[in-house]
Amino acid sequence: MHLRFPKDWALPAAAVTPEPLYRLAQRREFLKTLGIGLAGAALLRPSALLAATAGFPAKGNPLYPGTALKPTAEEYVTSFNNFYEFGTDKSEPKDYANKGWKTDPWTVELAGLVNQPAKFDVNELVKKIGGLEERVYRHRCVEAWSMVIPWDGFPLAKLVALAEPKPEAKYVRFVSFNDPAHAVGQKEGNLDYPYVEGLRLDEATHELAFIATGIYGKALPNQNGAPLRLVTPWKYGFKGIKSIVRIEFTAAQPKNTWSVMAPDEYGFYANVNPKVDHPRWSQASERVIGAGLLGGRQATLMFNGYEKQVAALYKGMDLAKNF
Amino acid sequence: MSFPEKLLRSKVFIWTLLVLPGLWPVWPVFVSGNPSVGADPLKYVLHHYGFVACVLLATVLAFTPLRVLFPKSKLALALNRHRRLVGVAGFAYALLHLTAYLFHDGWATLVHDVWAKPKTFILAGLGAFTILLVLAITSVNAFVRWLGGKRWKNLHRLAYLAAALAAYHQIYARKLFPVQVLWIFGPLVVLEILRVVRQRTAANPEAREKM
Ligand code: HEM
Numbered sequence: 316m317h318l319r320f321p322k323d324w325a326l327p328a329a330a331v332t333p334e335p336l337y338r339l340a341q342r343r344e345f346l347k348t349l350g351i352g353l354a355g356a357a358l359l360r361p362s363a364l365l366a367a368t369a370g371f372p373a374k375g376n377p378l379y380p381g382t383a384l385k386p387t388a389e390e391y392v393t394s395f396n397n398f399y400e401f402g403t404d405k406s407e408p409k410d411y412a413n414k415g416w417k418t419d420p421w422t423v424e425l426a427g428l429v430n431q432p433a434k435f436d437v438n439e440l441v442k443k444i445g446g447l448e449e450r451v452y453r454h455r456c457v458e459a460w461s462m463v464i465p466w467d468g469f470p471l472a473k474l475v476a477l478a479e480p481k482p483e484a485k486y487v488r489f490v491s492f493n494d495p496a497h498a499v500g501q502k503e504g505n506l507d508y509p510y511v512e513g514l515r516l517d518e519a520t521h522e523l524a525f526i527a528t529g530i531y532g533k534a535l536p537n538q539n540g541a542p543l544r545l546v547t548p549w550k551y552g553f554k555g556i557k558s559i560v561r562i563e564f565t566a567a568q569p570k571n572t573w574s575v576m577a578p579d580e581y582g583f584y585a586n587v588n589p590k591v592d593h594p595r596w597s598q599a600s601e602r603v604i605g606a607g608l609l610g611g612r613q614a615t616l617m618f619n620g621y622e623k624q625v626a627a628l629y630k631g632m633d634l635a636k637n638f
Numbered sequence: 639m640s641f642p643e644k645l646l647r648s649k650v651f652i653w654t655l656l657v658l659p660g661l662w663p664v665w666p667v668f669v670s671g672n673p674s675v676g677a678d679p680l681k682y683v684l685h686h687y688g689f690v691a692c693v694l695l696a697t698v699l700a701f702t703p704l705r706v707l708f709p710k711s712k713l714a715l716a717l718n719r720h721r722r723l724v725g726v727a728g729f730a731y732a733l734l735h736l737t738a739y740l741f742h743d744g745w746a747t748l749v750h751d752v753w754a755k756p757k758t759f760i761l762a763g764l765g766a767f768t769i770l771l772v773l774a775i776t777s778v779n780a781f782v783r784w785l786g787g788k789r790w791k792n793l794h795r796l797a798y799l800a801a802a803l804a805a806y807h808q809i810y811a812r813k814l815f816p817v818q819v820l821w822i823f824g825p826l827v828v829l830e831i832l833r834v835v836r837q838r839t840a841a842n843p844e845a846r847e848k849m
Contacts, residue, residue: 395678
């Protein structure tokens with residue numbers, strides 16, 4: 316690898332903020348080789364600087380305030396992650412997604428059955444969309460645990476409008492990055508990559524469907540899916556595809572990664588539903604992350620508490636069959 | 639007596655080895671404050687105790703084949719003095735695992751997953767636990783005498799079933815196949831195969847001559 320030795324490598328983080336980030340990553344490598352890696356990494360914290368930086372601070376959306384729901388402590392949201400691209404253990408993404416994987420610059424593509432196919436730099440996209448808003452949402456993992464997360468981002472509907480889907484478009488297919496050289500999980504091949512998710516077009520244009528570029532008022536850390544990810548709070552967390560590179564409009568229902576992997580356990584819809592069990596565990600209740608050693612079991616709500624908003628989307632459907 | 643043999647014969651040493659893994663969670667949960675653990679500390683404890691229970695179960699089952707395969711080894715003999723202790727410790731960790739589960743998921747979840755909508759993964763855990771419970775109770779001296787050597791031995795063969803159920807349970811606890819199952823139970827399987835081969839050839843003098 317070609318190593319550069321930036322002159323100002325010893326400066327505190329505040330003094331070097333506008334540096335291009337690939338150099339930051341290299342500097343971290345350099346510090347490591349000097350044997351002061353830990354102290355250096357803590358000082359420079361490249362993850363806080365990576366990803367989409369446009370649009371901060373976001374304006375709070377009064378419909379989804381942090382007063383009704385108490386956000387989970389930030390350190391848990393950033394160190395307890397399912398991001399199999401960087402390892403299957405909850406602690407691994409925080410380590411492995413911050414070892415040279417670059418999320419800036421980042422291009423996302425709108426494609427498929429649309430009138431306006433396009434490629435955007437994420438920061439330009441945020442500007443084009445008209446900035447960011449903050450929404451505090453419940454987050455329910457299929458593994459029966461939950462968090463409350465303040466997301467910064469924009470409604471997915473705005474992105475769909477930008478693409479101008481053709482009348483034949485019935486679904487939206489999201490594709491994540493593929494970079495086995497920097498993603499250990501992809502190198503191991505623990506799942507079929509790139510990760511794919513999908514929504515029905517009417518789900519994608521629902522007011523709750525959200526594209527996040529940040530959490531807690533800052534750009535998304537790599538382990539949370541920088542620089543942009545899907546958030547569908549009435550669905551299980553695995554629908555919230557991270558680090559999206561391509562958004563494609565299709566006529567046929569997309570095959571999402573987990574439903575291909577284990578079709579009897581994970582479906583296309585993945586709506587939170589306390590009455591429909593996972594084959595190996597109950598979904599009736601959930602563990603609240605950050606509630607301490609003994610606290611924090613609570614009943615799971617239909618559509619994760621967003622029943623009023625989304626139930627109409629699934630009128631007449633057998634939710635046990637379409638899990 | 640060699641030092642390793644002395645060590646392996648020592649009750650204090652074995653007790654220490656058995657108790658230390660139980661204290662391990664204290665470090666990430668209370669001392670280091672690792673947020674990946676702190677997010678759901680009891681789940682970490684639950685996984686850890688389940689893991690230790692499986693390791694001890696596989697370990698104690700390996701004692702007998704080790705003795706058969708290395709009849710002259712003093713170390714194998716020393717280990718076999720602790721069979722009951724290690725076996726009961728395995729049960730104790732399974733009990734801690736189940737206790738952690740009951741605090742984490744609650745009785746309602748257990749009843750739901752065993753009775754209302756049975757899950758094979760939980761049933762396997764419950765089956766393994768029940769076997770270990772019976773074996774732990776019947777390893778009290780009075781029971782051994784009451785049952786008589788042969789019946790006791792037959793009953794305690796259920797430990798193999800418990801191990802198989804535990805391995806199944808451990809595999810299905812995860813969304814993807816956990817490789818650690820292979821290094822926990824793999825050596826035991828290899829030892830058992832070697833033991834069977836050895837006993838076959840030992841029982842068959844012709845085969846022995848050919849060797
Ligand atoms: C009634 C009895 C039992 C119940 C209800 C039970 C419950 C559970 C649950 C719910 C999990 C998965 C937790 C999760 O990741 O969501 C689990 C994992 C596990 N259990 Fe049990 N269990 C029982 C008995 C046992 C026994 C007897 C053993 C071993 C001898 C055992 C060993 C394990 C292991 C090794 C894991 C996997 C830990 C990991 O993936 O890191 N369990 N158990």
